[in-house]
Amino acid sequence: MTEKALPSTKGGDGKVTPAISKREIARAAMLAALAAPDIAPLSVLAQRLSRFDPPHADDLLLAAIARLRLNDAPGARQLLDEALALTPRHAMAAKTLARLGCWEPSVLEALAWHAEADAEAVELLRLYAQASGRPIAFIARRTIQCAVPPGGGHLALEWVGHVLVQRQVPPAAAASVVELQLPDALRGAVDPEVYLDGVPVAAPALRGAWLYPPRLVAIVERDEGGDLLVRARDTACPDRPLALLLTDDGQIRAEPVLTPLAGSVGEELSRLEPEKLSLSGIGIPGLLFALTREPLSLPQPVGLPAVLSPTVDVIVPVYGDLEATRVCFDRLLSCDPGVPMRIIAIDDRGPDPIIAQLLDRLALEGRITLHRNPTNLGFVRSVNIGMAMAGGARDVVLLNADTVVVPGWLRRLQVAAQQAPDIGTVTPWSNDATICSYPRANAATPLAEVDVPALSALAGHVLDGQAIDIPTAVGFCMYIRRDCLAQTGWFDAATFGAGYGEENDFCQRASRLGWRHRMALDLYVGHVGGGSFGPAKQARVDQALRLLARLYPDYEPTVHGFIERDPLAVHRRALDRARLFSDMVQRPFMIVCAKLGGGTERFIQDRIAVRSRESADGVLLLRPDRMEGKPRRLILELPDRPELGNLFYDTLTELDLLWSDLARLGVREMELHHPFHLTADCLTGLAARIPYRVHLHDYSWICPRITLTNGDDRYCGEPTDIRACEQCVAAHGDVLQTGMSVAAWRAVTRPVLEQAQQVDCATQEAAGRLLRYAPAARLCVTPLQETVAPSSFVTPPRQAGENLRIVVPGAIGPPKGFQILLDCARDAAARVLPLRFIVLGYSLDDDALIETGAAMVTGRYEEAEFPGLLSEITPHAAFVPSVWPETWCYALSHVLAAGLPTAVFDIGAQAERLRAQGRGMLLPLSLPASGVNDALLAFLSRS
Numbered sequence: 001m002t003e004k005a006l007p008s009t010k011g012g013d014g015k016v017t018p019a020i021s022k023r024e025i026a027r028a029a030m031l032a033a034l035a036a037p038d039i040a041p042l043s044v045l046a047q048r049l050s051r052f053d054p055p056h057a058d059d060l061l062l063a064a065i066a067r068l069r070l071n072d073a074p075g076a077r078q079l080l081d082e083a084l085a086l087t088p089r090h091a092m093a094a095k096t097l098a099r100l101g102c103w104e105p106s107v108l109e110a111l112a113w114h115a116e117a118d119a120e121a122v123e124l125l126r127l128y129a130q131a132s133g134r135p136i137a138f139i140a141r142r143t144i145q146c147a148v149p150p151g152g153g154h155l156a157l158e159w160v161g162h163v164l165v166q167r168q169v170p171p172a173a174a175a176s177v178v179e180l181q182l183p184d185a186l187r188g189a190v191d192p193e194v195y196l197d198g199v200p201v202a203a204p205a206l207r208g209a210w211l212y213p214p215r216l217v218a219i220v221e222r223d224e225g226g227d228l229l230v231r232a233r234d235t236a237c238p239d240r241p242l243a244l245l246l247t248d249d250g251q252i253r254a255e256p257v258l259t260p261l262a263g264s265v266g267e268e269l270s271r272l273e274p275e276k277l278s279l280s281g282i283g284i285p286g287l288l289f290a291l292t293r294e295p296l297s298l299p300q301p302v303g304l305p306a307v308l309s310p311t312v313d314v315i316v317p318v319y320g321d322l323e324a325t326r327v328c329f330d331r332l333l334s335c336d337p338g339v340p341m342r343i344i345a346i347d348d349r350g351p352d353p354i355i356a357q358l359l360d361r362l363a364l365e366g367r368i369t370l371h372r373n374p375t376n377l378g379f380v381r382s383v384n385i386g387m388a389m390a391g392g393a394r395d396v397v398l399l400n401a402d403t404v405v406v407p408g409w410l411r412r413l414q415v416a417a418q419q420a421p422d423i424g425t426v427t428p429w430s431n432d433a434t435i436c437s438y439p440r441a442n443a444a445t446p447l448a449e450v451d452v453p454a455l456s457a458l459a460g461h462v463l464d465g466q467a468i469d470i471p472t473a474v475g476f477c478m479y480i481r482r483d484c485l486a487q488t489g490w491f492d493a494a495t496f497g498a499g500y501g502e503e504n505d506f507c508q509r510a511s512r513l514g515w516r517h518r519m520a521l522d523l524y525v526g527h528v529g530g531g532s533f534g535p536a537k538q539a540r541v542d543q544a545l546r547l548l549a550r551l552y553p554d555y556e557p558t559v560h561g562f563i564e565r566d567p568l569a570v571h572r573r574a575l576d577r578a579r580l581f582s583d584m585v586q587r588p589f590m591i592v593c594a595k596l597g598g599g600t601e602r603f604i605q606d607r608i609a610v611r612s613r614e615s616a617d618g619v620l621l622l623r624p625d626r627m628e629g630k631p632r633r634l635i636l637e638l639p640d641r642p643e644l645g646n647l648f649y650d651t652l653t654e655l656d657l658l659w660s661d662l663a664r665l666g667v668r669e670m671e672l673h674h675p676f677h678l679t680a681d682c683l684t685g686l687a688a689r690i691p692y693r694v695h696l697h698d699y700s701w702i703c704p705r706i707t708l709t710n711g712d713d714r715y716c717g718e719p720t721d722i723r724a725c726e727q728c729v730a731a732h733g734d735v736l737q738t739g740m741s742v743a744a745w746r747a748v749t750r751p752v753l754e755q756a757q758q759v760d761c762a763t764q765e766a767a768g769r770l771l772r773y774a775p776a777a778r779l780c781v782t783p784l785q786e787t788v789a790p791s792s793f794v795t796p797p798r799q800a801g802e803n804l805r806i807v808v809p810g811a812i813g814p815p816k817g818f819q820i821l822l823d824c825a826r827d828a829a830a831r832v833l834p835l836r837f838i839v840l841g842y843s844l845d846d847d848a849l850i851e852t853g854a855a856m857v858t859g860r861y862e863e864a865e866f867p868g869l870l871s872e873i874t875p876h877a878a879f880v881p882s883v884w885p886e887t888w889c890y891a892l893s894h895v896l897a898a899g900l901p902t903a904v905f906d907i908g909a910q911a912e913r914l915r916a917q918g919r920g921m922l923l924p925l926s927l928p929a930s931g932v933n934d935a936l937l938a939f940l941s942r943s
Contacts, residue, residue, distance in 0.1 A: 023052050023059065030062045034069065042066040050079060057087040064096065077102060089113050091121070091241075091259070098124040103132060105204065112138035112205035115145070117243035117257050117290065122147075122177060130175035137194040137203035139210050141291055142374045144180040146194055146201060153197040157182065159190045184349070184376060188212035188236075212236035213375040216289045217494055218296045219269055228287065229274035232258055232296070238265045243290035248282040249305065250391035255290065284392045291374060294381055295388035297489045304486055305393040311340040312410055312479075314397045315386030317379050318359065319350040324402035324528045326358060331405045333367055338411025341397075344389050346382040347372040379499040384490045387480075396485065398478040398503070403430075404447070404526030405477075406456040413479040416467045416520040424484030424515030425473040425507060429459060432529035433474045435562065436519055438572055439643050442563055447526050449643070455575070456524035462578045463521040468567055470519045471558045475503035477525045484515050495551075501544025508552045521571050572646035577661070580644055586666035587638070590620040592686065593673035598811060599890040600674060600697045602863070603784070607671070608639050620667060622686075624677030626737070632677055634658060651679050659689060672752070675700055676736060680748045687752045694752070694759040696766055696887055701749045702773045704729050704736040706815075707884040713814035714883050715907060715925060718769075746773065753777045762888040763909040769885060784888055793867065793898040796874050803836045804940055807875035807900070809866075810891035812843040817881025817905075823929030824881075825852040833933055838873050840866070841891075866894050877940050878902040883925065886910050903936060 030045045046063040060083035067076035077100060083093040084106055094110035108128065114121040115138045122140050129135055129147035137146045146155060152169040157180040165180045182192060191208040194201040218232035232242055239260055246254040258275050279285050284303045287296040314332070318325055332343055345368045347359050356372075363370035371385060383398055390396050397413065399405075409428070416426045427436050431452075432444035438455070439445055473480075488510040496502035507517050548555050589611055593604055604621075611619050621637035625648075636647035636658075649658040670692040675683055686692070700706045703725070710716040711732040719725065725742045738745045753759055753774035760782050761767035767779045798804060812818045821837060822845075828835040829852045837855040839846075849855040861869055878895035885908030886892075892910055895902050896917065904910040906922040914920035921939045923932060 023056070026052070027059065027062065030066065034062075034065060039069050042069055046070075046079075050082075055082070055086060057083040057090045057093060060086070061090070061092050061096070064093075073100065076100070084110065089259070091118060091257070095120060095124060098128070101131070103128050108136060108202070109204035112136070112203070114241055114257075115140040115205070116142075116210070116237075117241040126175050126177050135194075135196045135201045137201045137206050139206055142211060142214060144182060144192065144194065144206065144211070146178050146180065146196070147175055148178055148196065149175050152176075155180065156195045156198075157192050158195060159186070159192045164192060182211055184213075187375065210237050210240060213377065214289075214291055215497075216242070216292065216294055217269060218287075218289075220287065220296050220298055221274070222299050223276070227279055228277040228285070228298070230256075230258070230277055230287070230296070231269050231272045231274050232289070233260070233269055233272070234291075244277075244296075245288040245290050245293075246277055246282070247286035247288065249284040249393070250286065250389075253282060286388065286392070288388060292377060292381065293371065293385045293388060294377075294493070295384055295490050300487065302486045303392070304483060307393070308395070308482055309393040311342055311394055312337075312397060312414065313342050313344055313386070313390035313394045314399050314410070315344045315346065315383060315390065316399050316401050317346045317348055317382035317386065318355060318401045319348045319376075319379070320352060320355070321402055321528070322352050322355050322358075325355055328399075328401050328403055328405075329358070329362060329368070331403075332399075333362075335405050335407045335409065337405075338408040339414055341410055342394075343368040344386045345370050346386045348378070348382045349373055349376045378493070378497050380491050380493045380497050380502045383502070384493055387485065387490060390482075392486065393482065395482050396480050398475055398480065400476045400527065402528035403477055404452045406453050406524070408460070409456070409523055409525060412460070412520050412523040413477075415465070416518055416523075417479050417481050419467060419518070420516070422514055422516050423518050424481055424488070424510045425517045426467070426479040426520050427470065427474045427517070428477055428520045428523035428525045429455070430474075430476060430525050430527045432527040433476055435470060435472075435559070435568070436474050438524070438575060439645060441566070441569070441572060441646065444529055445643075447528050450526065452524060452526035458575060458578055459524050460522045462574050463571060466521040466571070467518045468521065468571075470517050471562045472504045472507040472555075473517050476527045476529075478503055484510055487513055488515070495547060496544060500540040501548055504544070504548055504555065505551065508548070508555055519568075569646065569648060573648060576644045576646040580638070580641070580647070581664060585618055587618040587620045588666050588668045589615070589617060590622055590662070590667045590670045590690070591673060592622045592624070592670060592678075594624045594676040594678075596674060596676060596697075599888060602890060603695070603697070604673060612639075620662075620665065624675075624682065626677045632679055632682075634682065636661070651682050655681065655685060659685070662690070671695060672756070673697060675749065676706075680738075680740070683748060683752060687755060692756055694756045696759060696761045696770060698887055699769070699885075700736050701753060702746055702770070704734045704738050704742060704745055705732065706735050709815050709884050713819060715885065718772075750774050763912045765885065765908060765912045766887045793870050793900075795876060795898075795900055798876055798940075803834045804877065804937070805873060805875040806835060806837050806936065807840050807870065807873055807878045807895065808837055808881065809840045809878065809895055810880075811841050812839055812881070814844060815882065815884040817883045818844040820883060820929060820932065821855075821879075821881050822848060822852070824932050825849055825855040827929045827933050828852075828854040831930075831933075833937065835933060835936065837879070838875060840869055840873065867898075870894075870898055875900060877936070879936065880904045880910055882908070882910055884908065889913075901940065903932075903939060 033041045046066040049059040050063040060079045064076040064079035080093050080097045089110050091114045094107050097107045111121045126147045129149045133149045148169045152171040155167045157165040215235045221229045242258045244256050362368045413426050429438045431450045491502040623635040626632045632651045634649045670690040672694045698706050699708050754776040758780050759777045762784050764781050767781050839857040846857040878900040880892050888909050903921040905925045
């Protein structure tokens with residue numbers, strides 16, 4: 001009978017009813033007849049369905065069922081054989097034949113193929129082993145399984161003669177199904193074989209490619225009637241059947257199986273024929289992949305229970321790091337969370353079997369709910385499985401297995417989440433939580449360096465009940481309200497399955513739906529950080545950032561804007577201040593100086609060391625600081641408490657708070673080392689409140705260009721007419737960034753210098769120069785105590801025809817004589833002089849020096865490296881080309897300690913020190929490069 005369609009019809013409402021085929025009419029009649037008590041029509045209907053051209057396996061199956069109702073088993077079997085011949089993997093045909101005791105190879109092959117997603121097929125294969133006494137191997141739930149006859153035996157999984165897994169199966173009254181877990185490293189890479197007592201086991205559908213870890217994807221839509229249209233595939237094994245679970249508020253209502261159609265494997269997922277799932281009678285629908293229990297994202301709207309549960313589900317994906325995992329669960333189970341909770345552990349089948357044993361024990365004791373993935377699925381899929389297990393009535397917390405919680409932790413998160421109806425997520429402080437980190441801002445602190453319970457108690461006291469908006473949650477400890485989760489959907493495992501970025505993607509989707517993300521400021525949770533991913537962490541982070549930038553172009557600017565504004569700074573400071581004042585330690589001595597590096601910073605560190613040896617009282621450092629585009633601020637540092645790194649004070653609005661804090665700390669003695677970044681109010685305010693001394697490091701107190709140099713970076717000569725100074729600063733720049741005229745700046749600094757208890761200068765030359773600007777200052781010439789160790793370096797003799805190696809120590813910028821050095825190198829190259837300049841350090845432009853062919857640069861070095869580097873260079877002499885009146889010069893100290901013949905310009909401390917030693921060569925400051933080179937050659941020939 002050839003299939004034909006009845007014509008379309010138009011109803012009274014003008015709608016066209018689609019054509020219905022004769023085959024569809026016959027199928028409908030058969031289904032109605034099978035449900036009716038009268039079996040008389042079944043024979044005719046069976047004949048009709050079995051004779052359609054072309055034949056269809058489903059029609060033959062229905063006809064076979066009708067024959068069985070008529071007690072015609074042979075007729076039914078013939079029809080089922082024909083159905084299986086038409087469609088070799090027809091599940092119902094194979095299962096019905098098996099129920100009839102027909103165990104032909106085609107039946108066994110079809111059952112083995114469906115065993116992956118069909119528990120009934122697995123049971124029928126067990127019954128085959130029971131009835132036949134022969135084993136059969138197959139793949140179910142991504143593992144190799146074997147139906148073993150009642151007699152048992154030695155079961156082995158082998159590959160090219162290597163035994164991978166073996167099990168001794170004891171005799172039993174009935175056949176059993178035994179799992180043989182292939183090592184993860186071999187999944188999909190080998191085609192293993194199964195042996196029972198050394199005899200190969202039949203395995204009609206066992207292929208290594210079917211053992212790849214699942215990678216499940218789906219598209220779920222709704223039709224006009226509200227039912228679900230599902231397209232799903234396991235991209236790891238796209239030709240395998242796929243079982244789903246349709247749930248209602250977590251309860252399984254149906255278990256549909258999606259079987260790929262022949263030829264559909266290569267098609268795009270969106271082009272597949274969808275499976276229709278009715279939602280009739282289902283209030284809170286959910287859809288899971290049966291293999292992994294991963295949830296599928298359903299189209300909105302998704303219902304919520306009328307009343308949400310007060311219990312919070314805490315989801316802990318577990319993979320590696322036994323010790324961190326043990327500590328995490330110990331704290332979770334020993335700390336009262338403050339609200340009811342259920343712990344859901346997702347074992348992602350990591351490499352350490354002891355972790356699995358730990359989780360099994362906790363689950364057996366009833367302390368956790370445990371789900372074990374069929375294979376390693378990754379962090380994001382594990383999180384989704386846990387959130388789906390939580391059901392539709394509970395808020396959830398995603399908690400890394402390397403975290404450390406404290407008593408009351410969950411209550412504080414929940415309180416913060418319930419402060420407003422549009423709050424979707426909440427994150428606490430942590431030692432390693434990117435934007436939510438403390439004590440370091442936006443940077444990790446090792447967990448071993450923080451006292452988590454103490455910090456959380458402090459946050460709970462100082463910042464009780466406080467929370468602020470943040471651009472994204474941080475996934476190490478992330479509270480998600482159930483209504484936010486229901487509306488936003490699951491984490492995007494297809495895009496962020498490797499881990500990192502998944503919570504940011506979720507938060508971006510939630511934000512676009514109107515949800516806010518908050519940080520609970522009164523809670524601190526410890527975090528080991530990076531434990532699950534190890535060295536691969538940075539690569540995953542970089543990949544995630546690229547994906548986020550593509551999906552949400554405004555994400556990164558938003559986060560950077562948050563970091564730039566840093567609304568958490570005031571709260572980090574509040575915690576630092578509480579810790580600072582809790583120890584009641586008085587700190588009477590304070591040093592004031594910006595972080596300038598070089599000799600000034602070395603002197604500061606030496607002063608701290610000396611003071612610490614002389615007194616048990618702690619030292620304070622006040623660091624003036626200015627970030628581009630932001631107001632100036634003052635940073636209070638405690639060298640013995642480096643963890644307190646957030647004591648920042650805005651110079652425009654928070655000076656009164658700083659004065660108060662300094663008074664509480666008992667500061668009564670101060671050293672002013674440099675005015676850089678100090679506003680006039682700060683400088684005069686400090687000078688008016690605390691007795692002080694001044695240490696002279698350069699001429700910033702009188703010259704906004706700091707070094708008394710002009711636009712050519714040469715010593716200006718200190719004109720007596722201040723108008724020349726004003727013109728110089730206006731034309732060449734206010735390096736000190738005073739924001740005021742030279743006259744106004746000197747009007748601020750002169751009384752500070754003259755009212756100091758003492759102004760220390762390292763040389764007489766520097767003291768005399770400063771006295772011209774602050775005649776009433778109490779100047780004290782105190783040469784610096786050299787801490788440069790005596791050198792064993794011996795200046796090498798010059799060999800015949802050898803170039804003279806001239807070492808130039810330090811960081812050679814413009815005031816340090818970069819231009820004259822470059823000119824000297826160019827002149828030496830142009831005149832083919834036997835001079836080679838070696839910068840032991842770095843310069844303003846290393847490449848320009850090197851390109852001359854008469855200079856080399858070693859690069860930056862630590863001070864302790866200087867003697868060794870000098871020994872490698874083996875210079876014949878040293879040249880310190882500073883063109884400003886230095887106040888000391890540590891680089892000069894090094895070469896003098898080495899006993900090197902040294903040349904300097906006749907200016908400043910460098911000249912005074914060479915005169916005091918009675919050796920070396922003083923060069924006129926106006927001498928050109930050619931004259932310098934000639935003088936060096938003459939000097940060294942005499943030496």
